[in-house]
Every structure is written in structure tokens, then in C-alpha cells.
Amino acid sequence: MIDRIFNIEGKWALGADRLQWIVYKRAGNDWRSLSFVSSSRDILARCLSEKGCDAHTARILLAGLPSTFKEWKSAVGRL
Numbered sequence: 639m640i641d642r643i644f645n646i647e648g649k650w651a652l653g654a655d656r657l658q659w660i661v662y663k664r665a666g667n668d669w670r671s672l673s674f675v676s677s678s679r680d681i682l683a684r685c686l687s688e689k690g691c692d693a694h695t696a697r698i699l700l701a702g703l704p705s706t707f708k709e710w711k712s713a714v715g716r717l
């Protein structure tokens with residue numbers, strides 16, 4: 639599967655593949671995937687928090703996302 643990073647804020651990023659959103663954290667020059675969420679934006683927010691992302695950064699990363707991955711995937715089209 640091909641991952642696509644679509645939102646970056648500092649050392650945190652959100653990406654997706656055809657099955658789920660992916661939480662990334664910068665590790666040197668690379669991005670390391672930390673969590674995989676195929677359900678809701680609320681669960682994605684919880685994963686960001688549990689992995690140590692501060693609330694301000696999480697709000698920036700999550701801004702504009704619909705409430706579910708399925709809605710997001712429909713809006714962005716084919717991955």
C-alpha cells in the first residue's frame with residue numbers, strides 16, 4: 639500500500655492509505671508511523687494525545703477532517 643502524508647505540523651503528521659488514517663512522528667529525517675485509525679476523527683484525536691501530541695498541534699492536524707475516515711475517503715477520492 640502507498641501511504642500519503644497530507645497534513646504536517648512540526649514533528650507530527652497525518653497521512654492515509656486506502657484503509658485508514660495514519661499518525662506519523664518525525665524521527666530524524668524520516669517519518670515513523672505510530673497509529674492507524676479507520677474509524678472516527680475522535681479516535682484519531684485520542685491516538686494523537688496518547689502518543690504525546692499536544693492539544694494545539696492536534697487541533698491543527700485535525701482541522702477540517704470529517705467525522706469518519708469513510709467520509710474523508712469519499713471526499714478526497716481515490717488514494
